[in-house]
Amino acid sequence: MLTMNSAVRPVPASTRSPGRLVALTPSLELPGFIMSFDRDEEIYGDGESADFIYRVVSGAVRICRLIDDGRRQISAFYLPGDVFGLEMDDTHSASAEAVTTCAIALVKRVAVQRAVAQDPSTAGKLWSLTSEQLRFTQDHLVMLGRRSATEKVGRFLLSMAGRASSGDTVSLAMSRLDIADYLGLTIETVSRTFTHLERQGAIGLNGAREVVFRNRAAL
Amino acid sequence: MLTMNSAVRPVPASTRSPGRLVALTPSLELPGFIMSFDRDEEIYGDGESADFIYRVVSGAVRICRLIDDGRRQISAFYLPGDVFGLEMDDTHSASAEAVTTCAIALVKRVAVQRAVAQDPSTAGKLWSLTSEQLRFTQDHLVMLGRRSATEKVGRFLLSMAGRASSGDTVSLAMSRLDIADYLGLTIETVSRTFTHLERQGAIGLNGAREVVFRNRAAL
DNA sequence: CGTTTTTTTGAGAGCGGTCAATGATGGTGG
């Protein structure tokens, strides 16, 4: 019910460009290809074998895990330039889905391993990227532990602003439901908190997805 | 107030064995040394430069971050055999403290880098370890998002049992406060939940620290 | 313009937090 396409791997509406080299980071180019995904399309599934490393070219991606009782926890959002899927396991421990229509660069893991064998510095870069993920996840963890809804939403907006803002305006790629599942709240509480922050004069709202910061200190 | 020794780096009550090689993993031995820490002693502090990688030889360690309002979030517990402190950053983003008296193996990061340069497979092992941390942190994250206190405590006990149990009995190294800060609850709620689970017949308690599983399915 | 999805708003209940006091535990010194 949350996603229409969780059970069966859909054939992607994907353009698979015949691809040569794609950039994993500015300083790390590897043989791979670009693929595009529709909104809510699954990029990889929980439990699937992990054959690729991914980079967001455009759009946004969420990493989520479904819990027994039907709930969902989103552990991360990835925006253009972000690398994901580098858990060094044979199988994925969560699924990745397109928040919006997006273009993703894919690099085969074996290609990565080949590159590591030839250039030792590559290993350090990958370790570094993974380490960055770890720190980010820890930050997220801190945000989830015993904080008020207002604090959670405020921090969330600031962190998104730090990654995707132009001036004092942020365009949120994700829905209220996505935000709720990311923050461990309900959709209603998230919505109420937005209006609350607006009434306080901390933010302004142009539609549901565009947030203007009016008083960052109040977040 | 939480710890007596957070402000000033104490001179450890440490035995610094003149050390030759210590094992980071069974298959990875590097030049380093063993150091012992008293209960609540700081192993490294938030913001300090990260010069070592650590492995628990005996005892238990907690990784924590202090939040503005004086609260504390514990992001991980480490038990004998666990490696920690491998965030590949120049400075630590959290502090590590001894939960109990413990012995820790330390390996200088430069020694690690030397080893990586000589043997490329070492880089993979480190990446793998970091990746393991990442997965574990994600699991923790899922546990913190919108779950009842009973679920949190139950999961916590099971996860500790998976790592440190002998049969159906677990000895908890950490206090109720530590558990509370790990699960994003208060000490009172944790305590109430323990007694609740005991009344339900799910667990038995021999003192506060020893838990016996009577009905794992009920957790 | 009608239909579907998303978001907002409202009223009520429950879970966990807060404040406060009692009870258990463990270490220290007489």
Place this chain on the structure above:
DNA sequence: CCACCATCATTGACCGCTCTCAAAAAAACG
């Protein structure tokens, strides 16, 4: 060995935040 004290854990009463259920409003889509 026991009395004492400090720390840790438990229990209780009450309150507030967030969840739940429900419906209306707004936006997105064909």
